[in-house]
Structure formats: C-alpha cells, structure tokens
Amino acid sequence: MSDVVVVGAGLAGFHTAAALRRLGHQGGLTVLGAEEHAPYDRPPLSKAFLGGSLTAADLALDDPDAPLDVVWERGVRVVGLQAGAAGAPHRVLLADGTDRRAEHVVVATGADAVRLGDHMPGAHVLRTIEDAERLRAERLAGARVVVVGDGFVALEAASTVVELGAASVVVAGPEERPLERRYGPELAASLLALHARRGVVCRGGARAVAVTSGADGRAAGVMLADGTHLDADVVVVGIGARPATAWLAGSAVVRDATGHVDCDARGATSVPGVWAVGDCARWNDEVRGPMRCAGHWQDALDHAATVAAALVGAPAPAVTEPYCWSEQHGVMVQVAGHLAGGERATVLDGSVDGADLLLRYDRDGEEVAVLGMNRPREVTRWRRSRRPRPVPTPLVAAESGPTRSLEDA
Amino acid sequence: MLRVCAMTDLVPGEGLRIDTVVPPIAVFLTEEGTVHAIDDTCTHQDASLAAGWVEDCRVECPLHASTFSLLTGDVDAQPAKKPVRVHAAEVRDGEVWVRLSTAAPNLPPGVTFA
Numbered sequence: 441m442s443d444v445v446v447v448g449a450g451l452a453g454f455h456t457a458a459a460l461r462r463l464g465h466q467g468g469l470t471v472l473g474a475e476e477h478a479p480y481d482r483p484p485l486s487k488a489f490l491g492g493s494l495t496a497a498d499l500a501l502d503d504p505d506a507p508l509d510v511v512w513e514r515g516v517r518v519v520g521l522q523a524g525a526a527g528a529p530h531r532v533l534l535a536d537g538t539d540r541r542a543e544h545v546v547v548a549t550g551a552d553a554v555r556l557g558d559h560m561p562g563a564h565v566l567r568t569i570e571d572a573e574r575l576r577a578e579r580l581a582g583a584r585v586v587v588v589g590d591g592f593v594a595l596e597a598a599s600t601v602v603e604l605g606a607a608s609v610v611v612a613g614p615e616e617r618p619l620e621r622r623y624g625p626e627l628a629a630s631l632l633a634l635h636a637r638r639g640v641v642c643r644g645g646a647r648a649v650a651v652t653s654g655a656d657g658r659a660a661g662v663m664l665a666d667g668t669h670l671d672a673d674v675v676v677v678g679i680g681a682r683p684a685t686a687w688l689a690g691s692a693v694v695r696d697a698t699g700h701v702d703c704d705a706r707g708a709t710s711v712p713g714v715w716a717v718g719d720c721a722r723w724n725d726e727v728r729g730p731m732r733c734a735g736h737w738q739d740a741l742d743h744a745a746t747v748a749a750a751l752v753g754a755p756a757p758a759v760t761e762p763y764c765w766s767e768q769h770g771v772m773v774q775v776a777g778h779l780a781g782g783e784r785a786t787v788l789d790g791s792v793d794g795a796d797l798l799l800r801y802d803r804d805g806e807e808v809a810v811l812g813m814n815r816p817r818e819v820t821r822w823r824r825s826r827r828p829r830p831v832p833t834p835l836v837a838a839e840s841g842p843t844r845s846l847e848d849a
Numbered sequence: 850m851l852r853v854c855a856m857t858d859l860v861p862g863e864g865l866r867i868d869t870v871v872p873p874i875a876v877f878l879t880e881e882g883t884v885h886a887i888d889d890t891c892t893h894q895d896a897s898l899a900a901g902w903v904e905d906c907r908v909e910c911p912l913h914a915s916t917f918s919l920l921t922g923d924v925d926a927q928p929a930k931k932p933v934r935v936h937a938a939e940v941r942d943g944e945v946w947v948r949l950s951t952a953a954p955n956l957p958p959g960v961t962f963a
C-alpha cells in the first residue's frame with residue numbers, strides 16, 4: 441500500500457485522513473499542519489467560542505475515545521512540492537529543510553483571513569483559535585466596535601460582540617444591505633431588521649480603505665472611501681479569506697487567478713497523485729456548476745470523502761447539494777442548493793420581520809436552492825428530497841493524463 | 850412513566866420536541882408506525898433532533914447530518930461523537946408514555962438547560 445501525506449491539518453485535512461482510514465487505507469498516513477493545535481472546528485470561532493461558552497478543547501475534531509491512526513506533525517510549515525516523475529513519490533518540502541515523500545499528496549491548506557492594510561492592536565480578524573482568543577481578550581463590554589465586511593463571518597461576529605455587551609456595533613459593508621447580491625432582497629431585509637432589533641447598525645455602501653491608528657498605537661477606527669471615519673475601540677475585519685496556496689508556487693500544480701487549486705470533479709489536480717480539498721480548492725464540477733468554489737464546512741467534508749474514495753479505489757460518494765449555515769442573534773440561517781447569482785427568490789413561508797423566512801430560489805424556471813431562517817425541518821427535507829446525482833466524468837484529469845489511484849502506485 | 854403527548858400530536862416520519870422535561874426529549878413516530886423517544890439535543894452542537902430526517906429507524910441531525918439510532922442512540926459518523934440517550938416509550942390508549950433514562954445526558958459542550 442502506498443503512502444499519503446496530507447498538507448494542512450484543518451477540517452478538510454482531518455476528514456480526508458478520517459475517510460481514508462474508514463475506507464480501509466492501510467498505508468502510511470501523515471498529516472502536516474502549521475498550527476500547534478490538533479485539528480479543530482472553525483465555525484464556533486465567530487459564535488459560541490467567541491461568546492465564551494466553549495473552550496479550545498471543545499473544538500477538537502479528533503475523538504479522544506477513538507483517535508485516528510494517523511501521524512500528526514504539528515507546527516510544521518510546508519514550503520514547497522516537488523512532483524515525482526511517473527510513479528515516483530512526490531516530495532513535500534518543509535520549512536526546516538526536511539521533506540516527506542509519498543505517492544499521494546492531498547493539499548488541504550485552507551485559507552488565510554484577508555486583512556485591511558496593516559493591523560495594529562485593537563484590529564482583529566477571525567480565522568484561528570488565537571484570533572478569537574485575542575478578540576475575546578479585548579474589553580468588549582462598553583466598547584464601540586466596527587465590523588468591516590458584510591459576509592457571514594462579519595455578521596456573526598457583530599451578533600456575538602453585541603451579546604458580549606458592546607456599547608455600539610456598526611457593520612460597515614460594501615453592499616447596500618447584507619448578503620443581498622447572493623441571497624436576494626428578502627433575506628437582506630430580514631437580516632437588516634434582525635440586527636437592528638439587537639442594536640447592530642448595518643451601514644451599507646461602505647467601502648472601507650484602512651484601519652486607522654490612534655496616538656496610543658491602537659486601532660482608532662475605520663476610514664471609508666468617501667472620507668468618513670468610523671470611530672472604534674475595537675475593529676473586526678471580516679472581508680473574506682484567500683487560499684493559502686502560495687507554497688505551491690513553482691510546483692506543477694495549476695492554480696487559478698484567485699490562488700485556488702484547480703481540480704476536476706474528484707479533486708484531482710493537474711499533477712497525478714496530487715489532490716486538493718476544502719477552502720484552498722476549486723473543483724470544476726459539471727453538476728454543481730462550473731468553477732464551483734468551496735469555502736464552507738460541508739464542502740470540506742464532501743471533498744474529503746470524494747478524494748479518499750478515489751485514493752482507495754472505492755466508488756465515489758454521490759454528489760449532494762452544497763450546504764452552509766450561519767447563526768446570528770440565535771437565528772439559524774441554512775442554505776442548501778447551488779446559487780450562481782441571478783436566481784429569483786420566492787417567499788414560501790414566514791416574514792421579513794419574523795426572521796423565519798423560508799425562501800426558494802429558481803433559475804431558468806428550475807428550483808435550485810432553498811434558504812431557511814430557523815427552518816431546520818424544511819431545509820433538511822429539501823436536502824433529502826434532492827436525489828444524489830451521478831458523479832461527472834473527470835475534466836482536468838482527462839486532459840492531463842491518467843490520475844493515480846493507490847492501486848496503480 | 851410520564852405521559853408526554855398524544856398519538857394525534859405525532860406526524861408519521863417526524864419528531865416532536867417535548868420541552869417540559871429537562872433536558873428536552875424528542876418523540877418520533879416512524880413511517881412504519883413505531884414510537885421512539887431520545888434526547889432532543891444533538892450531542893455535537895445545539896440542534897433539535899426532532900426537526901431531523903427520519904429513515905430506517907435513525908434520525909439525521911438537521912445541522913450537520915450525523916445520524917442517531919432511535920433504538921440504541923448510537924451515532925454513525927462525525928461530527929457528533931457521542932450517542933444520545935434513549936428513553937423507553939410506550940403507547941397506551943392513544944397516549945405516549947416515556948420512562949426517562951437515568952444515564953447522564955451527552956449534552957453538547959456549552960449547552961445547558963436551566
């Protein structure tokens with residue numbers, strides 16, 4: 441049996457290793473991770489962990505009662521990949537000058553939070569346990585907080601810091617109303633009203649250009665493109681994440697313009713025996729739409745299961761609909777289905793002010809997605825009603841020659 | 850035993866959350882007509898299993914899709930790691946009666962019921 445090295449010990453890396461063992465992979469399995477922590481779950485970082493009701497130990501992915509049979513190497517940074525010639529092992533290069541060799545390499549390095557220029561004390565992002573601990577250590581009770589960005593993580597952070605007693609919370613985001621472009625006017629209006637009821641001010645059309653610094657060297661606020669300065673004691677920047685794939689520069693692994701690793705519908709990259717999963721990957725998937733870009737929890741699990749199956753030569757798991765969730769002010773928002781932009785939303789039930797909307801999205805007359813606010817039953821029903829569809833034939837792999845399976849190696 | 854609801858309160862293939870007991874429990878009527886009671890709160894995070902999908906005597910969590918057996922409480926796969934408690938359920942004269950488990954519940958971290 442050949443060996444597998446997974447680069448990146450986050451959600452996707454952990455679940456790739458777990459799925460490989462579950463599917464009976466007997467060969468070596470090493471997971472290299474830059475963080476000092478054992479793999480952990482990020483969604484609570486903007487929610488219950490930031491709120492203080494969870495500890496770092498609560499976020500751990502591995503089960504202490506049934507730990508995975510994996511060699512974990514923590515605190516090691518991977519700096520390069522040297523693809524092996526046909527059949528020969530690939531070399532994964534570490535910062536300390538050593539390498540790890542394996543027939544199969546799974547790239548699972550996730551993404552790094554995007555900052556707004558230079559960040560001084562008082563300016564925060566949310567991607568790691570340390571980020572959340574630093575924000576939690578601020579004196580948030582009574583503080584004026586400005587959150588830059590209007591995506592899920594920004595809105596969740598706003599909801600948690602107001603719960604922690606912030607005196608004022610302003611969400612400064614580029615959209616007129618949060619998430620309107622992606623999810624339509626109904627959800628945007630409902631979220632705006634929900635945040636307003638809890639005292640969070642969403643300032644739309646705000647293009648932030650910099651975090652400003654006060655005389656004490658701490659963050660003093662946020663400068664907007666129109667010259668407005670939003671004063672703040674604490675600034676949270678939630679403007680997205682960039683794939684952490686710079687270490688692949690110079691390797692033969694093809695990345696797209698945004699730095700995502702280009703993969704076929706099974707996670708195979710341009711280099712046979714190299715695969716990519718999770719936030720760092722872009723799977724070209726005919727079923728879910730071209731150039732589908734991951735970025736949510738469920739994608740990491742789906743990718744992991746699919747790549748592990750390809751590696752051991754098991755049948756590919758059925759392709760399920762994309763899915764993500766967000767929790768703000770105690771309201772669970774769940775989205776299932778594929779939204780490419782330009783869908784028409786219809787309110788099936790609930791109201792904008794009730795924060796209990798059930799929305800259906802249609803594209804070209806076809807129902808493609810649903811969104812529920814506190815509608816777990818309906819969203820689950822919809823997900824289950826969508827029959828798994830056949831896995832499309834590989835695209836990238838077909839052009840770049842045969843992909844490796846563990847059997848070939 | 851404790852009377853928790855009437856059979857007419859139940860919908861085949863669905864769960865009903867009973868929050869008059871602490872922690873809350875979920876009562877399920879399967880498509881096959883059997884009645885089961887388990888803890889309502891998922892052992893992973895704060896989700897109500899009563900809203901989950903019921904199939905083959907298992908319920909799938911509506912948040913991250915771990916499934917739990919309605920018969921034994923065992924969990925199939927991550928993200929949940931621990932089983933839920935099962936409570937003995939009986940139907941008498943159209944009423945559902947439950948004997949609550951005396952085992953300690955596996956509530957998810959950070960979740961408490963006052």
Ligand SMILES: Cc1cc2nc3c(=O)[nH]c(=O)nc-3n(C[C@H](O)[C@H](O)[C@H](O)COP(=O)(O)OP(=O)(O)OC[C@H]3O[C@@H](n4cnc5c(N)ncnc54)[C@H](O)[C@@H]3O)c2cc1C
Binds near residue numbers: 448449475481735763
């Ligand atoms: C605050 C927050 C809240 C979220 N909430 C939700 C939510 O509610 N719902 C939802 O669906 N999704 C949510 N997500 C998204 C979800 O957490 C991600 O999709 C998921 O973590 C992706 O997993 P990953 O393994 O691809 O990447 P990551 O979790 O980022 O893991 C990548 C790992 O690789 C390591 N690494 C990077 N470069 C190197 C290198 N060169 N060498 C070695 N190791 C390296 C990193 O240190 C990291 O540990 C949230 C994300 C964040 C940050």
Ligand code: FES
Binds near residue numbers: 894896911
């Ligand atoms: S809350 Fe049930 S699986 Fe996560």
